[in-house]
Amino acid sequence: MKKNIYIVIAGVLLGTTSCKDFLELPSEKDFDSSTIFEDVGKAEMAVLGAYTSTFNAELFYQFGMGTDECFSTEGETNSKNQVSNYVFNPAISPTSTYTTMYAGVEQANVLISNIPLMTSTNDAEQQKLNALLGEAYAIRAMNMLHVVRHFGDVPYPTIPVVEMPDFSSSRVSRDTILDGCVADLQRAIELLPWKGESGMPVERVSKNAAYGLLARLALYAAGYSLRWDLDSYAPGSVQLARRSDTQRIQELYEIARDACKAVVDRGEHALIDYETIFRDLVNGKYNSESMFEYGQKGADRNEARLGYTNGIFAHTQSFYNKSQPAMAALPTYYFEFEEGDVRRDVTIANYAITAQSTHQMNTYANHAIGKYRVNWKADGGVSAAQRDINWIHLRYADLLLMYAEAENELNNGPTTVAKEMYEKVRLRAFQNDRSKIGETPAMYADFRNAIIQERKLELGFEGWRRTDLIRWGILYEKLTETKQQILDLANRTGKYADVARYRAYQMTDAKTFNDPTVALDFIPFANEPTSDERIALEEQGYTLLDMYGSTAAFFNNKFSANEVWVRNIFRGLEKNKVELFPLNTSTIDNNPGLRGQQHPLY
Template structure:
C-alpha cells in the first residue's frame, strides 16, 4: 500500500493566505526550531511541500475547456463559465495560483537551507541530496502550472524573508521556464533512480524528474499567448513561440534526451490500460505510474477525485453519492477506433442508480470512467473524499513526448519516434498490429497523429487544454469540435450512421471492485417498432433513446438547439482566452502587479 503524507503544521508555510505568507518564520526561527539541524525534520518539511503541488482546480476548472470534456453545471455557475471561456478578473480562478506559490515558497526555503547542512555520514548526506533534489523538482513543476495558465508571472527564487520587499512584478515566461528546466536538471543530478531507492510513487525519483523535465521543455519550446511587457498594449497580444529558434531546438533536444534516459533505464513499462486506473483507485503500485499526488488514507484530502470527475452514483446506491460536475463531450466517445480498449476505461457508458444498478448513459451524459468509485475496494474516507491519488506523470506520456520531440528535431518521424508512438498504439489494441493502421511518415501528419494520440491516451488527466495551446491550435481545434458536436446532434456529416437507440440489459452494481467496464448493447438505427420492442424487452433488454432525456444524471436532450449545446465554448476568442487574467484580488494583494493585467481584460 502507498504511504500517507500528512502536512506537518508549523514546519513550513502550510496555507496560501497573504497574511500567513508574510508571517513565514525567518531563517533564525528555523534555526531555533532546529528544523535544518535534523535530517528527519527536513524530510517532514519536504513532505509538507508536496501538499502544495496539486489542487482540484487543475483537473476541474483548468481541466475543462478542451475537446474532451464539458461542464454539467448551469450556465451561471462560475465553473461552467470557466469551462466555456466566459471569465473576467473578477471571477478568474485563484486556487492554483496561490497553492503553487505556497509550494514554491516552501521549496525556496528548503533550497536555501539544505545546502548549509553537512554530514560526515555518507548515507545521511545522500538523504540530504535527495531532499534537495525533491525541492528543486517541486519548484520547477509548480511554476510550470502557474505559467501554463497565467503566462508571465512573478518568479520568486529565494525565500520571502530574503526579499527586499513583498512586491513582485511579472517576469517573462521564457525566463521562468528556462529556470524550471534548470531546476529539473539539478533535481536529476541529486535524485536516485526509483529502482535503486525504493522511493514511493508519491515522491519524485530520477525517473519522474526526467519526465517532468521533458514536459517543461516541450512547453518552453511551444506556443503561448504573449504581449509586450513594457507597454501592455492590446495590439501586442499574439500567440507565438519565443523568438530564439536555437533555444527552441535545444529545448526539444532536452525533452528528447530526458525521455530517452527513462526508456533506456528500463524501470518503467506500459501495463494493461484498465489496470492503471484500478491500481490508482486502490492505492497499488505499478510500473507505468511514475509520480502521483498522494491522498490514499488521508482524511484531509479535499480534491474530490472520483466525486466531481467520476461517474454518477446515486446517494442511495451501494457506493453512496458521486456527483460529477464534468462529463465527456458526446463526440469524444466516437474518436476511439473499434477495438481500442481505452474508450470504455476512459469514458463510462453507465451510471449507478438508487437501486444499485448499472444504467446506460445517453450521448449527452457519458461520464469520466478513469476515477469511477465502483472500481474501488471500499468507499474511502468520505463520500466526497474517496482518497484517490492523482497521476502527475505516467510512462505512456513519456513515450509520446519522446516521439513528439524526435519529430520536431528531425522534421519528420524517425525510427525511434515511430517505435515510441506505436508502443502506445499497440497497447491500446492489445498488441494486435493489424488494428493500429499505418503510422504517418511526414512531419505534419505525424504531429497530428501525436496530437490525437495524446487525446485518446491521456483523456481527463489535466493536460489537454494547455497542450492545445502549446501547439498553437486551441481556437481551431475547439471550433472544429463545436461543429462536430452540432453534426452529431443533427445526425449529419460523419455521424449519419450513429445509432439513435440502444438496447441493453440493466445489471446489478452491488459489489466493490466492480468488474463492469462497460455495458454491452445492441445498436439500433431507428426506434424499434412495437413488436421489435416487445421482443427485445422479453429478452430482458431496455430500449434507450441516445438523444433523449432518460438518464440517471444530466438528463438533458441532445439536440442542436438545447441551451447546453449552444453554450459550449460560447466565450472562445482567438488570441485572448489562451491565458487567464489574474484575479482582481491577486493584483490588489501585490503592488508589483498593478497595471500588469492581461491586456485584453
C-alpha cells in the same frame, strides 16, 4: 539560520508496499527553520510538507474542462461552467492553483536555501540531503509550470520571502521562468536517485520522474503561448507565438528527447494493461507505468474530491454512496476511439449507478469520466467526496509520446525511434494487434497530427489537454472544429449520419466493491424499434434508451442542436485572447507589483 519561516509538515516516511500508506498525515504543525534544519528527519518532513502544495482540484476541474474531450455539466451562470466555456473575467478567474502553487514554491525556496547549509555525518546522510534538495528543486519547477501554462508571465520568486527586499513582485517573462525551471530539473536529476535504487514511493519525485517532468517542461518552453509586450501592455501586442530564439527552441527539443531517452534506456518503467492502470490508481497500488502521483490518503488530504467531481455518477442511496460529477465527456469524444481500442470504455463510462444499485446506461450527453470511478474501489474511502484516489501527474505512456513528439520536431519528420515510441502506445491500446493500429505517418505534419490525436485518446481527463492544445498553437482551431462536430452529431449528419439513435441494454447489479463492469453491452438501433421489436426486447430483459433523450441518472438534458447547453459550449472562445486566464482581481490587489499588469485584453 533564518527567522521564523513556517512550513506545513507532513507525516510518516517510507518503507511500505502500498502508495496509500505514504503521506498518512498527522495533525499539521508549524516549524520554524531554526528547528526544521537541525537534522535530516525534520528536513525530510519539511519536504513532504511541500508536496501538499503541488496539486489542487482546479488542475483537473476548471482547467481540465473546455477541451475537445470534456465539458461542464453545471449551469450556465455557474463560474465553473463559465471558465470551461471561456467566459473569463478578472472577478471569476480561478485563484486556487495560483495561490497553492506559490505556497509550494515558497516552501521549496526555503528548502533550497537551507538544506545546503546542513552538515552531514556520513556519506549516506549526505546522499539523503542531496535527494531532499533535488525534490525541492523539482517541486519548484513543476509548480511554476502549472502557473505559467495558465497565466503566462507571472512573478518568479527564487528565494524565501524573508530574504526579499519587499513583498511585492511583478511579472517576469515566461521564457525566463521556464528556462529557470529547466535548470531546476536538471539540477534535481543530478541530485536524485533512480527509483529502482531508492525504493522511493510514487508520490515522491525520483530521478525517473524528474526526467519526465523535464521533458514536459521543455516541450512547453519550446511551444506556443499567448504573449504581449511586458513594457507597454498594449492590446495590439497580444499574439500567440513561440519564443523568438529558434536556437533555444531546438535546444529545448533536444533536452526533451534526451530526458525521455534516459528513462526508456533505464528500463525501470513499462506499459501495462490500460484498465489496470486506473484500477490500481483508485485502489492505491503501485505499477510500473505510473511515474509520479499526488497522494490523497486520509481525510485531511482529500480536498481535491477525486472520483467525486470527475468520476461517474452514483446515487446517494446506492451501494457506493454518492458520486456527483460536475464534468463529463463531450458527446463526440466517444466516437473518436477506433473499433477495438480498449481505452474508450475505460476512459468514458457508459453507465451510472442508480439508487437501486444497478448499472444504468448513459446517453450521449452524459457519458461520464471513467478513469476514477468509485465502484472500482475495494472500499468506500473516507466519505462520499473523499475516496483516497491519487492523481497521476506523470505516467510512462505520456513520456513515450513526448519522446516521439520531440524526435519529430528535431528531425522534421518521424525517425525510427519516434515511430517505435508512438506505436508502443498504439499497440497497447489494441492489445498488441498490429493489424489494427494502421499505418504510422511518415511525414512531419501528419505525424504531428497523429501525436496530437494520440495524446487525446491516451491521456483523456488527465489534466493536460487544454494547455497542450495551446502549446501546439491550435486551441481555437481545434475547439471550433469540435463545436461543429458536436452540432453534426446532434443532427446526425456528416460522419455521424449512421450513429445509433437508440440502444437496448440490460441493467445489471452494482452491489460489490471492485466491480468488474467496464462497460454495458448494447444493441444499437439507427431508428426507433417497432412495437414488435420492443416487446421482444422487453421479454429478454432489455431496456430501450433514446441516446438523444433526457432519460439519464444525471445531467438529464436532451441532446439536440438547439439545446442551451449545446449552443453555449465554447461560447466565449476568442483566438489570441483566451489562451491565458486574466489574473483575478484579488491577486492583483494583494500584490502591488502586479498593479497595471493585467492581461491586456481584460
